[in-house]
Amino acid sequence: MKSILLQVSFTTLLLCFTTLSNGQTATTVTAGNWNNAANWSTGTVPNSTTLVVVSLPMTINQNISVAAKYIFNANASGNQGLNMTADSLIINANVGFNTSGNNLSTGVILVKSGNTFTIGDINTTGNLKIIIEAGATMIVNGSINNNGASFQVDGTLTVNGNYSASNSSGNVTGGGAFTTTGSMGAMNGGKIFGNTNPTCGSNCNGNNL
Numbered sequence: 001m002k003s004i005l006l007q008v009s010f011t012t013l014l015l016c017f018t019t020l021s022n023g024q025t026a027t028t029v030t031a032g033n034w035n036n037a038a039n040w041s042t043g044t045v046p047n048s049t050t051l052v053v054v055s056l057p058m059t060i061n062q063n064i065s066v067a068a069k070y071i072f073n074a075n076a077s078g079n080q081g082l083n084m085t086a087d088s089l090i091i092n093a094n095v096g097f098n099t100s101g102n103n104l105s106t107g108v109i110l111v112k113s114g115n116t117f118t119i120g121d122i123n124t125t126g127n128l129k130i131i132i133e134a135g136a137t138m139i140v141n142g143s144i145n146n147n148g149a150s151f152q153v154d155g156t157l158t159v160n161g162n163y164s165a166s167n168s169s170g171n172v173t174g175g176g177a178f179t180t181t182g183s184m185g186a187m188n189g190g191k192i193f194g195n196t197n198p199t200c201g202s203n204c205n206g207n208n209l
Contacts, residue, residue: 055074058076064097071092088109124146128148153174156178163185164184167189168188172192
């Protein structure tokens with residue numbers, strides 16, 4: 001009986017510890033490199049399920065995976081990639097993931113007014129929504145391969161490459177500006193500012209398709 005009680009108590013403690021660990025919040029305590037554990041309140045580098053609040057400037061020197069809420073209230077950038085599978089990414093500063101091969105599948109990316117979000121090539125799948133508020137800017141230095149994400153563009157979306165949407169879930173809406181240096185198009189019911197299956201060869205303006 002005593003052994004069983006000890007085992008139950010240990011299991012309970014382990015479950016509590018796991019819950020606390022999975023629910024922790026990491027905030028920046030010192031500006032510097034993302035992968036330096038000493039720069040975070042938790043004493044460890046955040047993982048994909050950690051709620052993250054960036055309040056001091058950071059150099060993004062490792063690829064970042066997001067499956068919990070990440071809030072950027074201070075500038076952060078680096079030549080690394082972004083993988084997003086759940087929850088939300090709040091851009092309330094100037095943030096850059098300056099490399100190609102960024103995979104964004106599920107969740108919400110919100111670029112707040114007055115801020116710029118810069119990223120390399122994007123491949124989207126699943127249920128993703130990107131919101132660019134009025135007065136906010138998103139710059140893609142590469143192409144967007146949109147397989148289901150919705151873009152609400154009330155600010156500015158600039159793509160230094162091509163934009164293609166492959167299905168009816170891949171829509172661009174809003175009252176902002178959307179331009180590409182390369183081609184712009186949607187198929188299989190995809191829309192850009194209300195135009196279904198539009199196409200443009202190069203130097204395209206989504207407001208004038």
